[in-house]
Amino acid sequence: MLPPVIAGVDGSAESLAAAEWAAREAARRDRPLRLVHAWNWHPRQDEGEPATAAERFLARRALRAAEERIHRVCPSVKVEDEQVEGPATAALLKAAEAADLLVLGSRGLSGFTGFLVGSVALGVVARADVPVVLVRADEEAADEHLPAADGSASEDTGYRDVVLGIDLNDPCDEVIEFAFEEARMRGARLKAIHAWQQPSAIGLGPGDLGLVAESERPGEWLGFLGAVLHVWREKYPEIEVVETVTEGRPQSVLVRAASGASLLVVGRRTTEHPTVPRTGPVAHAAIHHVGCPVAVVPHA
Numbered sequence: 001m002l003p004p005v006i007a008g009v010d011g012s013a014e015s016l017a018a019a020e021w022a023a024r025e026a027a028r029r030d031r032p033l034r035l036v037h038a039w040n041w042h043p044r045q046d047e048g049e050p051a052t053a054a055e056r057f058l059a060r061r062a063l064r065a066a067e068e069r070i071h072r073v074c075p076s077v078k079v080e081d082e083q084v085e086g087p088a089t090a091a092l093l094k095a096a097e098a099a100d101l102l103v104l105g106s107r108g109l110s111g112f113t114g115f116l117v118g119s120v121a122l123g124v125v126a127r128a129d130v131p132v133v134l135v136r137a138d139e140e141a142a143d144e145h146l147p148a149a150d151g152s153a154s155e156d157t158g159y160r161d162v163v164l165g166i167d168l169n170d171p172c173d174e175v176i177e178f179a180f181e182e183a184r185m186r187g188a189r190l191k192a193i194h195a196w197q198q199p200s201a202i203g204l205g206p207g208d209l210g211l212v213a214e215s216e217r218p219g220e221w222l223g224f225l226g227a228v229l230h231v232w233r234e235k236y237p238e239i240e241v242v243e244t245v246t247e248g249r250p251q252s253v254l255v256r257a258a259s260g261a262s263l264l265v266v267g268r269r270t271t272e273h274p275t276v277p278r279t280g281p282v283a284h285a286a287i288h289h290v291g292c293p294v295a296v297v298p299h300a
Contacts, residue, residue: 003100004034004080008092008124011062014105014137019066021135021293022103023074024144028185031100035066035081038091059083073141089123096128106134106287125268125287126279131178131297133263134287143292144186144262159188160262160292161242165254165282167267168194168221171228172299175267180236182263182295189240191261192229195253196221196245221245251285258290265295 007022009015019035026033037059063081070079084091096102104121125132142153146160164179183190196217222245233241246253258264268283279287279296286294 002031003098004032005029005101005103006034006036006095006099007066007103008088008105008120009035009037009062009066009081010088010105011058011065012105012137014135015062016066016069016105017137017139018103018105018133018135020069020073020141021133021139022101023070023077023079024141025101025103025133026077027074029100032078032080033070034095034099035063035079036084036092036095037062037081038084038086038088056083088120089127092120092124093127096124096130096132099130101131101133102128103133103135106136121287122279125283125296129270129298131295133293133295135293136291139293159186160260161189161191162186163254163258163261163264164190164192165250165257165264165266165286166192166194166225166228167250167282168196168224168228172267172297174299175265175297176229176232178295178297179265180232180239182265183239184236186262188262189242191242191244191257192225193244193246193253193257194221194225195248195250197247197249218245218247250282254282254286255289258286258292258294261292263293263295264290265297268296268298270298270300 005022005026007015007019009019023033039055039059063083067079067081070077082095084095092102102124104124106121121134125134141155144159145155146157148154148157162179162183164176166176179190222243225243225245229241229243254264254266264286266283266286268280271278283296287296
C-alpha cells in the first residue's frame with residue numbers, strides 16, 4: 001500500500017483547514033489520506049493508562065468533523081482515521097514514519113505578527129523525517145488558484161506559483177525535487193529564488209563570488225542558479241521555471257516572494273542530535289510569517 005498523506009487533527013479551525021488541504025494534496029498524489037488525533041497527555045497520567053470516555057468522545061468528534069468536511073470537498077479521496085496516545089509531538093512523529101507527507105495547522109494572525117505556531121507543530125517540524133506542510137486556519141481551495149478574470153476567487157483557474165527557496169551555498173536535491181514535483185502536480189510555474197548578501201572579506205575563500213566585481217555578482221549568482229537547476233529542467237521539461245537572485249536576507253526575501261504563491265518550499269538540515277529541535281532561521285521565519293502553506297523538507 002502506498003504511504004498516505006497524514007493530517008494531524010485536534011478539532012481546531014486550523015487543523016480542519018489542514019485536513020482539507022491534505023485531502024487535496026492526497027488527490028494530487030493519488031494517495032490515501034489518514035487523519036490522526038493524539039489524545040491529550042498530562043504528567044499525572046500513568047504510562048499506558050487508558051484514555052477516558054471524554055477523551056475518546058472528543059477525539060471521535062474531531063475526526064468526524066474533519067471527515068465530513070473532506071467528503072464535502074474531496075469525495076473521491078480515501079480517508080481513514082487513527083487515534084493515538086500522546087504526548088502529541090511524539091505521537092505525530094511516530095505516525096509520520098509511515099507517511100508520504102505530514103500536514104499540520106497553523107493559526108494565522110493579522111498584520112506583521114505572522115503565525116501562531118504551537119509547540120507541537122514546531123517540535124514536529126524540527127524532528128520529522130518526512131516533509132511537513134503547515135497550513136493557516138483560513139486557507140481555502142481557491143487560495144491556491146489564480147483569481148478569475150473579474151478578480152474574484154476561483155477554483156477553476158490555474159494554480160499560483162510554487163516558490164522554492166534555494167541556498168546555492170548548499171543546494172539540496174531532496175528540497176529541489178519536492179518543489180518540482182509540487183509544481184508538476186499542479187501544472188504550476190516554479191519560481192526558484194536565491195538570496196545573496198555582500199560577502200565579508202574575512203569569510204572569503206579561494207574562488208568565492210566575493211572576488212567578483214560587485215556589479216557582476218548578481219549575474220554570477222544567476223548563472224550558478226541556472227547550472228544547479230539545469231538537470232531538473234531537463235527532468236521536468238513541462239514546468240515553466242523562473243530563476244531569481246535577490247540581494248538581501250533570505251528570511252525577508254522569501255517572505256516577500258511567497259506573497260501570492262500557492263506553496264513555499266524550504267529546506268531544513270537534519271542534525272546528528274535529533275533530541276535538539278532545530279528548524280534553522282529561514283524555515284523558522286517562513287513558518288511564522290508567510291501567508292501561504294509552507295512545506296519544510298528535511299535533508300542531510
